[in-house]
Amino acid sequence: MACKVTEFGAVREVWAGFSLGHETCCSLRNRVDSTKTQRFVIGCQQENAAFPYPDTGVILTFQLSLLFLVVVELITNIFFGKRELDVSAGGRKRIMMMIRRWRRSGDFLRSACKSLTSLRQKHNSMSPSVSGFVNRYESKGKTFESNAWNDHNRELDHHSCVGGNLWMMQQYKSFGSSSSSASKLQRNPLFSSLEPRDVSFFNEILGGEKYVVQDEERLETANTDWMHKYKGSSKLMLLPKTTEEVSQILKYCDSRSLAVVPQGGNTGLVGGSVPVFDEVIINVGLMNKVLSFDEVSGVLVCEAGCILENLATFLDPKGFVMPLDLGAKGSCHIGGNVSTNAGGLRLIRYGSLHGTVLGLEAVTANGNVLDMLGTLRKDNTGYDLKHLFIGSEGSLGIVTKVSILTQPKMSSVNLAFIACKDFLSCQKLLVEAKRNLGEILSAFEFLDNNSMDLVLNHLDGVRNPVSSSENFYILIETTGSGETYDREKLEAFLLKSLEQGLVSDGVIAQDINQASSFWRIREGITEALQKAGAFYKYDLSLPVEEIYNIVNDLRGRLGDLANVMGYGHLGDGNLHLNISASEYNDKLLGLIEPYVYEWTSKHRGSISAEHGLGVMKANEIFYSKSPETVALMVSIKKLLDPKGILNPYKVLPHSFFSP
Amino acid sequence: MKILVAVKRVVDYAVKIRVKPDKTGVDTQNVKMSMNPFCEIALEEALRIKEAGFAKEVVAVSIGPSQCVDTLRTGLAMGADRGIHVEASYSFLPLTIAKILKSLADVENPGLIFLGKQAIDDDCNQTGQMVAALLGWPQATFASKVVVLDKDKQSATVDREVDEGLETLSVDLPAVITTDLRLNQPRYATLPNIMKAKSKPIKKMTLEDLKVDIKSDIEIVEVTEPPKRKSGVIVSSVDELIYKLKNEAHVV
Numbered sequence: 001m002a003c004k005v006t007e008f009g010a011v012r013e014v015w016a017g018f019s020l021g022h023e024t025c026c027s028l029r030n031r032v033d034s035t036k037t038q039r040f041v042i043g044c045q046q047e048n049a050a051f052p053y054p055d056t057g058v059i060l061t062f063q064l065s066l067l068f069l070v071v072v073e074l075i076t077n078i079f080f081g082k083r084e085l086d087v088s089a090g091g092r093k094r095i096m097m098m099i100r101r102w103r104r105s106g107d108f109l110r111s112a113c114k115s116l117t118s119l120r121q122k123h124n125s126m127s128p129s130v131s132g133f134v135n136r137y138e139s140k141g142k143t144f145e146s147n148a149w150n151d152h153n154r155e156l157d158h159h160s161c162v163g164g165n166l167w168m169m170q171q172y173k174s175f176g177s178s179s180s181s182a183s184k185l186q187r188n189p190l191f192s193s194l195e196p197r198d199v200s201f202f203n204e205i206l207g208g209e210k211y212v213v214q215d216e217e218r219l220e221t222a223n224t225d226w227m228h229k230y231k232g233s234s235k236l237m238l239l240p241k242t243t244e245e246v247s248q249i250l251k252y253c254d255s256r257s258l259a260v261v262p263q264g265g266n267t268g269l270v271g272g273s274v275p276v277f278d279e280v281i282i283n284v285g286l287m288n289k290v291l292s293f294d295e296v297s298g299v300l301v302c303e304a305g306c307i308l309e310n311l312a313t314f315l316d317p318k319g320f321v322m323p324l325d326l327g328a329k330g331s332c333h334i335g336g337n338v339s340t341n342a343g344g345l346r347l348i349r350y351g352s353l354h355g356t357v358l359g360l361e362a363v364t365a366n367g368n369v370l371d372m373l374g375t376l377r378k379d380n381t382g383y384d385l386k387h388l389f390i391g392s393e394g395s396l397g398i399v400t401k402v403s404i405l406t407q408p409k410m411s412s413v414n415l416a417f418i419a420c421k422d423f424l425s426c427q428k429l430l431v432e433a434k435r436n437l438g439e440i441l442s443a444f445e446f447l448d449n450n451s452m453d454l455v456l457n458h459l460d461g462v463r464n465p466v467s468s469s470e471n472f473y474i475l476i477e478t479t480g481s482g483e484t485y486d487r488e489k490l491e492a493f494l495l496k497s498l499e500q501g502l503v504s505d506g507v508i509a510q511d512i513n514q515a516s517s518f519w520r521i522r523e524g525i526t527e528a529l530q531k532a533g534a535f536y537k538y539d540l541s542l543p544v545e546e547i548y549n550i551v552n553d554l555r556g557r558l559g560d561l562a563n564v565m566g567y568g569h570l571g572d573g574n575l576h577l578n579i580s581a582s583e584y585n586d587k588l589l590g591l592i593e594p595y596v597y598e599w600t601s602k603h604r605g606s607i608s609a610e611h612g613l614g615v616m617k618a619n620e621i622f623y624s625k626s627p628e629t630v631a632l633m634v635s636i637k638k639l640l641d642p643k644g645i646l647n648p649y650k651v652l653p654h655s656f657f658s659p
Numbered sequence: 660m661k662i663l664v665a666v667k668r669v670v671d672y673a674v675k676i677r678v679k680p681d682k683t684g685v686d687t688q689n690v691k692m693s694m695n696p697f698c699e700i701a702l703e704e705a706l707r708i709k710e711a712g713f714a715k716e717v718v719a720v721s722i723g724p725s726q727c728v729d730t731l732r733t734g735l736a737m738g739a740d741r742g743i744h745v746e747a748s749y750s751f752l753p754l755t756i757a758k759i760l761k762s763l764a765d766v767e768n769p770g771l772i773f774l775g776k777q778a779i780d781d782d783c784n785q786t787g788q789m790v791a792a793l794l795g796w797p798q799a800t801f802a803s804k805v806v807v808l809d810k811d812k813q814s815a816t817v818d819r820e821v822d823e824g825l826e827t828l829s830v831d832l833p834a835v836i837t838t839d840l841r842l843n844q845p846r847y848a849t850l851p852n853i854m855k856a857k858s859k860p861i862k863k864m865t866l867e868d869l870k871v872d873i874k875s876d877i878e879i880v881e882v883t884e885p886p887k888r889k890s891g892v893i894v895s896s897v898d899e900l901i902y903k904l905k906n907e908a909h910v911v
Contacts (some may be wrong), residue, residue, distance in 0.1 A: 316675070411689040417847075465847050483691075484729065491853055498850050507847040510733050511693035512673035514847060 185649060187277040190659055191259040194235055194278065198256065202238055205248045211286070213237040222281050225274045226267050226328075227530070227537070230615060232275025234261070241286045243361060243369055243400040249282060250398065250645075251367025259645045262394035264336030265307065267328035269537060270614025272393045273336065276649045284335055287400060290314060298406045299358060299375045304335025304399045320406040323350035327523040335399045341391030343610030348571035349442040349479065353390055356405045362389050362397035365641035375403050388636070393612050394647040396640045412483040413442075414490050415515040418497075418506035419470035423548040425502045426472050430544065430570055432502065433476055436493045440486055443477035444571030448551070451525050451565045454580065458528040462521055465507045465514075474570070475522055525567055525578075532563075534584040536592055538577040539568075540600050541609035547575045550599050554579070557595065561588055574609040597623045612651075619653045660714045660770035660832070662705040664739065665760055666698040666721050668730040669780040682881045685780070694730050697775025699737075701838040703845040704805055705773045706738045713807045716740045718767060722747050722759055728861060735856035736848035742861040745869070753781075755873050757789035762869035764794055769833065771815075776801055776837040787837035797830040801839040807832075 202212045213219065214236055223232045240246045253260050259279040266273045275281060287303040290311070294300075298320050302311065308329040312322050324337060326344035336342075338360060341353050350356060359374035372386045389397055420426050426446055433441055449471050455462055466473070480486040490508065497503040509515040529535045542550065551566035554577070558564060562581040568574045577596065581588055597607050601623040608617055608624075621630055634656045637644070644657050670676055671691040679686045694702075705717045719734035721727040722745040731742035745759055764772060777784040791798035799805075799817035803825065806816045813832045818825050820839050830836075848856075866873060894900045904911045 317677070411691060413691070418850075463844075466849070487729070494850055495854050498854070503850065506850040508736075508850070508853065510699075510736075510848055511696075512671045512691060513696070516673065 185276065185654060186658070188259070188644070188648060188657065188659065190257060190643070191279075191645070191648070192257045194258065194280065198252075198258065199236065201252060202236070202249065205252075206238060206240060206245055211239040211241070213239065219281075222263065222266065222283065223274055225269075225271050227269060230271035230274050230276075232261070233278050234275040234281050235278055237263075237281040237283055239283055239286045243287075243363065246282065246284070246363045246398055246400055247367045247369050249367075250363055250365060253280065253645055254366045254643060257643055257645065259648050261647055262339070262398040264305065264333030264339075265328065265331040267332045268336070268340065268614060269539070269611045270608070270616040272340070272612055272614030272647070272650050276615055279648065282398065284333065284398070284400065287335075288333075291401065293318065294375070297375075297377075298408065299403060300406050301373065301375060301401065301403045302334060303401055304333060304338070306334050308332050308334055308337060315406055316409065319409050321409045323356040323405065323407050324353065327526060334402050334404070338390055338402050338404075339392065339394050339399050340612045341610070343569065343572065343574065345443045345445065345569070347569065347610075348444055350407055353404075354387055357386065357390055357402060358405055359403035360386050360389060360399050361401035362386075362399050364397045365643065365646050369400075370397065373401050373403050377405070391612070393614065393651050395637060395651045396646065398646070410479045410481050412478075412480045412486045413512075413515070414478045414486055415509040415518055416476045416490060416494055416506055417465040417509070417518045417521075418474040418476065418494070418503050419466045419468065420472045420474060420502065421504050422471060426474060426548075426570060427544055429474060429497060429502050432497060433493065434571075436496075437476070437478055437489060440478040440480040440489065441476070441571075442479040443475065445475040445522050445568070446570040447473050447475075447522060447525065447567035448548075448565060449473075450563055451567045451578075452521065454532060454563070454565065455521050455524050455528045458531040459520070459524050462517070462524065465518060465521075466505045468505055470504055473521075475518060522567070525565070525576075529565075529578055529580055532580050533582045534580070536579040536581075536589065537611075538575075538596050538607075539609050539611040540575045540577060540596070541573055541606035542575055542600065542603055543605070544570065544573050546603050546605070547573065550575070550596070551577060553599065554592070554596065558588070558591055561591070572609075594620075594623075600624075615650045618650050619655075621651075621653060661716045661718060661767060662708065662714045662771045662773060663760075663764065663767055663769035664698070664702045664705045664717060664719050664734070664773045665756075665775075665786070666702060666719055666730055666734055667695045667775070667778045667780075668692055668721060668723055668727050669695045669778055672696055672779055678882055678884050682883060684879070684882050692726070692730075694733055695775050695778050695780075697777060697779075697838055697840070699775075699845040700840065700842050701773040701775050701836075702734055702737055702739060703843050704802075704836075704838055705771070706846070707843065708771070708805070708807055709738075711807070714770070718743060718769070720745065720760070720763060722756055723750060724748060731861050732856060733848060735859045735861075736853045737846055738852060739859075741859055743864060744861055745864050745866065747866065747873075751873065752875050752877055753783045753785035754789055755871070755875055756786050757793055758871050758873075759866070759869055760786075760790045761793040762871055764790075766869075770813075771807075771832060772796075772835045774835070774837045776839050787835055791835040794833075794835070796834050798835045798837075799828050799830050800837040802836050803839050803841045805836060805842070 199212060199214070203209065206212055213222075219234060219237055222237050223234055224230070238249055240249060250260070252258075259275075259277075261273070261275045261279045261281050263273050263281050263283045264285070284303075284305040287305040288307070288310075289303050290306065291301040291303065293315075295318060300311070300315070300320075308322060308324070308326070311334060312325075312329065315321060323346065324342060324344045325346045326332065326337075326342055332342070338353055338357055343352065358376065359372050361373045362370045364370060370385070389399055418429070420429065430444060433444060449469065452464060452469075452473055456464060476490075478486050478490050494503065494506055494508070498506070507518075509518055529537075540550070547568075547570070548566060551564055555564045558579065562579045565578045565580065566575055567578075568576040579588070579592060597620050600607050606624045607620055613621060625633075630652065634652055637652060648657065669692065670685065670687060671693045674691050676690070677686045678684075702717070702719060705714070708714050709717050717739045718741055719731055719739040720743040721731050721734075724747065727744055728742075731744055735742055743763065745763075751759075760772070772787075772790060774787040774790070776787065778786075787800055788798060790796075799815075799819060801820045802817045803820045804818035808814055808816060815830050815832060815834065815836075817828050817830060817836060819828060820841065892903075894903060901911070
């Protein structure tokens with residue numbers, strides 16, 4: 001609500017944020033600026049969530065103060081003649097609006113997630129709003145935009161949003177931990193159960209039992225994700241060989257309301273590739289042919305079941321490389337990479353899959369084959385629908401063919417392993433690297449001391465390249481065409497950094513063997529985590545200067561309970577936060593979530609930088625996306641998949657789809 | 660005592676090599692080159708002996724085209740004191756290399772010559788032995804442990820890896836030692852060392868300076884890839900196996 005009170009003497013202006021109904025979320029913030037004007041932004045939460053109510057005392061105080069201010073305005077208007085008490089239709093309407101707003105403020109306050117007082121302390125950590133809120137406030141707050149007071153505050157508010165809007169929202173949500181929400185998950189009764197007639201139908205269209213798997217052991221592996229954290233109970237796995245077969249399968253499943261899970265290499269880290277209940281698994285592993293490769297343009301067209309490493313091996317003799325590289329390359333399928341918009345180690349150089357995928361062929365829930373398999377670098381004809389499928393994690397359609405732009409292979413690859421004393425040096429090093437190494441920089445990774453110790457303890461044949469143990473280690477890789485030139489550039493940059501004190505020690509790999517051993521350290525952290533016991537894994541996108549603060553904060557919060565590690569793609573602002581403990585326990589989880597999500601949201605980060613939402617973070621989407629955006633996503637999902645059979649319970653919050 | 664270490668610039672160990680279409684050799688264009696892994700181990704051992712106090716200076720030497728200087732720079736970055744580059748337009752066979760190293764040894768007078776046991780591009784395993792023969796020095800090849808006893812005694816104890824196991828030899832210095840894989844793990848080139856390496860000298864020498872006759876009695880006629888391995892056959896029973904062994908493979 002917004003209540004404008006004319007300034008008179010000591011009367012302060014009070015602004016309160018508007019909240020628009022059940023699914024909005026905004027947060028309470030109290031900001032005091034130097035003009036001694038207080039602005040309140042009231043927040044509220046989604047009704048279904050569980051949250052602590054603010055103190056009744058606080059609500060009452062606030063409401064009373066608002067009432068007081070409204071009364072004061074009326075009095076000043078009447079007695080001091082600033083304005084005639086306008087009892088015309090317009091005037092009455094205005095007063096009625098004010099009263100209505102005041103009433104609503106009570107409702108909003110009651111559902112606010114945090115008390116006024118607790119948020120008061122956070123007024124220095126403001127952040128720009130998520131776009132949806134800004135627009136909303138702009139449209140509602142026409143009266144506010146036109147006054148000078150607005151303009152005045154624009155300069156003060158350096159986190160101003162679009163249109164010089166005053167409002168800055170933070171998202172504060174406490175939905176409860178993901179594990180508890182997952183355990184509350186019920187199988188959607190609208191989905192049918194598998195029957196023998198279904199199996200015989202699949203036998204018929206796929207051509208035999210070889211492609212219709214009901215074998216317990218194979219299903220066991222297909223039902224469990226790579227981290228052994230999520231396990232489904234599917235009774236059937238299908239192995240189609242052509243797009244036509246996929247189309248027929250989906251058409252049938254849609255008509256029978258059988259839920260399906262598209263599966264590739266099953267290397268996902270958020271439980272998005274395994275069934276939650278008894279969904280039928282459609283594994284595209286047999287669709288692994290390379291269809292064509294243009295040696296001039298570098299465009300590769302292949303089926304979705306091609307393993308990434310195999311594609312790289314195929315391209316190598318031709319003098320090209322895949323534009324993405326990740327630790328799971330030995331098992332992940334390109335179809336899965338595209339469906340999850342995989343990032344990886346080389347994103348800083350080649351960009352994301354949204355840029356490098358030129359086309360794809362996908363099958364929607366009703367069996368429709370969408371042929372968007374273009375090989376053109378530029379094609380501005382209509383809406384570019386392939387972007388919907390890239391990153392939708394199999395919930396909008398099954399990707400069956402991919403057309404991707406590969407990069408020329410450059411022979412001169414250099415790798416340096418650096419040790420830095422503190423995180424500030426790491427950041428400065430990143431800035432300097434981008435400036436000095438520029439076009440040849442192809443990877444910039446970091447890991448902290450705890451990660452290095454974990455790897456040294458749990459993996460064989462690994463040694464610390466730098467002789468001393470430092471707080472942070474950085475991997476810088478350059479890829480270029482001139483061997484000597486690149487080498488000199490890298491050496492000059494590193495020596496300069498050494499002199500400036502940004503780098504405390506470092507090593508340059510002399511041959512590919514040494515380079516692989518450096519990469520082994522960085523890529524082996526996930527493996528070492530598995531060996532170390534239980535682990536909680538988070539993948540966050542944060543502003544580079546904030547990245548390590550969350551690790552330190554979480555360390556302070558957890559104390560001796562667990563080992564907190566931070567590593568990741570520093571060049572992309574992507575932190576992989578991992579907490580390693582001897583065993584899984586809910587108390588630890590309760591301390592971690594939703595603290596991590598709230599922290600990220602507060603600093604306008606993303607709760608899933610590259611891993612996707614899967615089933616792990618489906619309900620947490622609101623930490624990073626506004627309600628309107630999510631609502632539109634839901635509409636698109638319902639448009640493309642009305643029965644919701646494709647990868648249910650994932651990506652979007654469950655509440656939208658439960659009957 | 661001075662130690663001379665011979666290092667060779669070869670195609671990187673991890674690169675998948677291909678034969679040139681004209682079959683004259685292996686394709687080395689646009690391919691990552693680096694120091695031969697055995698030469699790295701040899702250099703590492705020389706450095707360790709110097710650090711133990713038994714040697715004053717480690718000299719790295721490389722024979723080949725101008726890019727060999729990169730390899731020598733790596734050697735200097737690891738810790739060698741100076742480098743010698745012998746200019747040669749194409750790659751030589753072991754006997755020629757051995758003759759060049761003999762001339763160098765006559766000039767430099769080292770107490771020990773370290774080489775890698777073989778180069779990974781030709782797998783000859785001949786150079787070290789030939790150098791020792793030309794110089795008339797004792798040799799200890801396939802070294803898996805080297806202990807220099809003391810400066811006065813002027814001898815070293817070397818464990819050699821041979822087919823029957825380990826053989827321990829005592830060699831009088833000056834001697835030639837070639838290194839095997841398990842001798843040590845080479846150090847990485849650290850940034851401070853790379854910085855120091857920039858000021859270390861690399862002396863350029865030509866074949867005329869060394870008065871070496873490079874005429875070779877051996878000429879490489881053709882280089883081909885080995886025939887592709889045929890895939891195996893899975894037999895379904897012992898009878899079928901015996902049938903195949905008898906009638907198809909003719910081994911029983």
